[in-house]
Amino acid sequence: MRTAFIRSLMEVASQDPRIVLLTGDLGFAVLDEFRAKYPAQFYNVGVAEQNLAGVATGLALAGHVVFTYSIGNFPTLRCLEQLRNDVCYHNADVKIVTVGGGLSYGTLGVSHFATEDLAILRALPNVTVVAPGDPSEVAQLVPQIVGRPGPVYLRLGRAGEKVVHAPGVEVVLGRPTRARAGSNVLLLTAGGMLPVALEAADLLEDDELDAEVVSVHTLKPLDTEEICALAARFPVVVTCEEHSAIGGLGGAVAEVLLEAGIAPTFRRFALSPGFPAGVGSQEYLRKVNALDAPALQALVLSLTGTRRSAGPRFAARQSG
Structure with a gap:
């Protein structure tokens, strides 16, 4: 970046x-x-x-x-x-x-x-x-x-992040940007968690869940109208951020939805309050702090009451 x-x-x-x-x-x-x-x-x-x-x-x-x-x-x-x-x-x-x-x-x-x-x-x-x-x-x-x-x-981010948006996708300050269309789970991301959410969405396909992934790159001012419109379409909404669960994207979205009276099943996928565990690479710290794609997949499955599928991606992970 x-x-x-x-x-x-x-x-x-x-x-x-x-x-x-x-x-x-x-x-x-x-x-x-x-x-x-x-x-x-x-x-x-x-x-x-x-x-x-x-x-x-x-x-x-x-x-x-x-x-x-x-x-x-x-x-x-x-x-x-x-x-x-x-x-x-x-x-x-x-x-x-x-x-x-x-x-x-x-x-x-x-x-x-x-x-x-x-x-x-x-x-x-x-x-x-x-x-x-x-x-x-x-x-x-x-x-x-x-x-x-x-x-x-x-x-x-630091360096080496991959471009995940398709060519020609317009990014507008103050307006969330859809990275992946879906039908039954909404993943709202801030910052470098966008690729993690997209990876989790791929994993969830094996569980027959179709996750929409939206990059909320502008946290303030938050596009409250669009956030409410998005959340109203999905029974499950999860915010994803490499940040404390307190006061970041999750807090901002929760405030908006509560005030608007929109009540999907909602969770913040973020760091637990307190200092993160461990010292090491970003990939390592995401894993030990349950902030990687498999952890997000598991959270969504728990919220939807869906059992993990033994689909092709799961089988490949097991054999590896």
Whole structure:
């Protein structure tokens, strides 16, 4: 996702001199080309995230559209006071970019687990919260983020994510994007859980369940009308996110459905409250924290009262 981000930002920056990119002394393998092509639009403020937010606010108030770039919790939780009092209070044109949302930097331990960020940034006034599901969403959303006034939080994966949307799929800021049509289970995803949900949907085919998968890349403002329309069509709705079960996509959707009086069987597929278990790769941590495709398949089966089928995929897994 980070490569898709920087390529899309470079395209916009080539036409818009207002674009400025700030880094907290990180990301040079990704940012070097931007720095070389647009040296007057790039600043490294050092390992000083509070200053990163303050400098970004000043540049924004001077007429720039500013992107801050760092990893994990560094551009969010380390400078939360400055984000609230500087960026948000002034409704400044600052776009906060986190690379490594969720458990992407799992080998570095809890200091690098970004698993409460969506809840915290959703609570801040004036902030648009965006968590794309694949690189194609990132590429289409970046120009729209540039054109959206005020603070935006853009939560990216780390690297190597596959494009899952078919060519030509339109991605619009503020509007959920369908990745797979289905008829009896609805999986709503945020961020990098989109491929996991699609994999689970494939597994559920063997259980004769047809899951629809929708990427809710814009968590705030949430498209409440579309969420309600989708949920009203399905007896089972599951939200999927690499984030605490508290305050993220699951919380946002639950609030909307309860207020609208829409009552499907509903569950949050997310991390349990508390710190995630273990240290290791993202794939490993998803497995030990029951956040992978087989775990999602099992949850859906329990909600629908469906027994696991010994279909071709299940048989292949058993023989392997």
